[in-house]
Amino acid sequence: MFRKLPLNAIAALTLAFGLISCSGNEQVNSNSGTEENSAVNTSSTATGERPLVVATTSILCDLTKQVAAQTVDLKCLVDAGQDPHTYQPKPDDRKAIEQADLVLYGGYDFEPSIIKLVQASSNQAPKVAVHEVAVPKPILGEEHDHSHSGHKEEKHDGHDHEKEEKHSEEKAPDPHVWHNPQNGVQMVEAIRSNLEKVAPDNAQLYAANAEKVTGEIKEIDSWIKKNVATIPANQRKLVTTHDALTYYTQAYNIDYEGAIEGLSTEVQPTAARIGQLSKEIKQENVPTIFAESTHSPKLIERIAKEANVKVSEEKLYADNLGEQGTDADTYQKMLVANTKAIVDGLGGTYTAFGQ
Template sequence: MLLEKLAKSVLALDLSKHRGLSRFSVATLAAIATSLGACSVTSDTNSPVSSTAQTPTSSPVAKTENLPLVVATNSVACGLAEQIAGNTINLKCLIAAGTDPHIYQPNPDDRKAIDSAQLILYGGYDFEPSLIKLIQASSNPAPKIAINEVAVPNPIMTADGHSHSHEGDHDHDKDEKKSEGETKAADPHVWNDAENGIKITQSISKSLSELRPDQAAMYSTNTAKLVDELTQIDAWIKTQIATIPEGSRKLITTHDALGYYAQAYGITIEGALNGLSTDEQPTPTRVKELVDVIKSSQVPTIFAEVSINPKLINTVAKEANVKVSERELYADGLGAQGSEAATYAGMLIANTRTIVEGLGGKFTPFQPKN
């Protein structure tokens, strides 16, 4: 209701009586009015590449009635669980790739799956809030593992969940002392740092091995392969970011989801339209502030995201006279089946390519070493 009133008030503005807004175009204000509350899912438009490793919505087996039911709330958890366990579990993925977990609303089948699962894997740190409420309220005694919280017990903390600058030498202790009275929120997007992804992989593998000790050896083998690949990708990302001119290593995105990536790989986040969650809609004032930040920081490119409507970020770019990358970021999870980001490793590679090319670096495809 508040957003509707704000939208109506923006459209009703008589600019002749508000000369102070002359720097901020009518087109921008109109876009804000129509975009507020519109966080709709967009199609996966990034160029697909051939890949034999996909992320199915359930395990690729003909009969699953005798297999333990494992529920994974988000695409990262689901993709890694599938790569570790293959067809030894009945895997139920609740939030499809390309869907925004922040605003996802559960359906009756989700509740049924949660109540009957033998293992539940979810992100935590309020990443998928509606599903977390269901999971915590369920009387199902099965293990409920918040994989992001297990992997990263000391997350990035952000005042009121709003966007802030992240750098490779980010000092969390210093941030904590800035304002003790502020309400802080944990950044849930921990997997955007490959080292954290390794910890998530190991956490999922441990839970699966406890569920199926008879398959623990296979899970250990698959986990070791994943860890080796992710270790190589982590080192590769650092070499790719190093090709970006130092003064251009700045990110402006649709929402504040790449803090861990920035911290790990030496990027500064100059700003974002939304905070940690995409349900936090930007005000006209916030949008104008971001336009000013873009102009002052002289970033060469800003970035849209696969799971968020790009209309407002495109309007901001036009107002700030900066281009939007043709390639969108996978900030909240994996890409659809058949896309370049259909696996966790593929997502890290795709995002790095998008950032490197958008900021003027020289992208070199990842070549795994045996």
């Protein structure tokens, strides 16, 4: 898909600078055993060698790997294909956070259980909310309704009911910042600058790798604009499983007609919400709706049936990368895969990246 795969380019850069550490870097994954997603997590304070860097999601892990190459021991917590919103940390995750020389997490409540662990840690090492550093002024989205289902039978006076209504309409920062490639560029810069602080001897390598990665992201950004422009204007309407693609739709002038769930996937939508969205899809003549890689397609298929619309055969990578060996196993490839799915599904003419 790419003229040069990012990891190959990084390997060439690291060889050129002569900074690869070739010993003791057995690749393992604490969650699934996949080679690409994490490394042996021996703390640098114990080994006197490479710093231990913890990255919470596969997106942060991939970008860190592309910038740092083999100069750090990288521990990834949420595996590709898993949902960071609902992920429950393991004992090894807590241990890694306590031993880390640098912790890179998303923030904006993207991975809430892990964020609590990070904030409760006694480790004095830097802990960086990469999404918040990269995008200090985020888009505000609808925070998912906590449903109050446990209070269904209770009586409320008007004051309490008013509080509930306000609660269901609260705005919250949208954590899915990486879907706008320009934000991805800022994420790379945030990662580079913090890696440099814990491993200053590698600053030149990090700068070179970051420049290569951001250059590629900018090329993809331009390519996305050209592909989205081929979608007929009256068909640029996106419906997804949860509210995760606002940064993408705003960047490329696509109408985000709706999502079944809010910013998080922690709470299931009500029957009323499903009915409302089905009605809106019919009214707006949305051509195709999209399932997501980390969620069951049952709800989106139910809506498709009610609205008499098709579900795209290509799922969107909304919260994480694809597993190793898929068409979305790096950040750059994920941007391309999502764009292909959207352009194909909404009636545009897709041209492969690099052609």
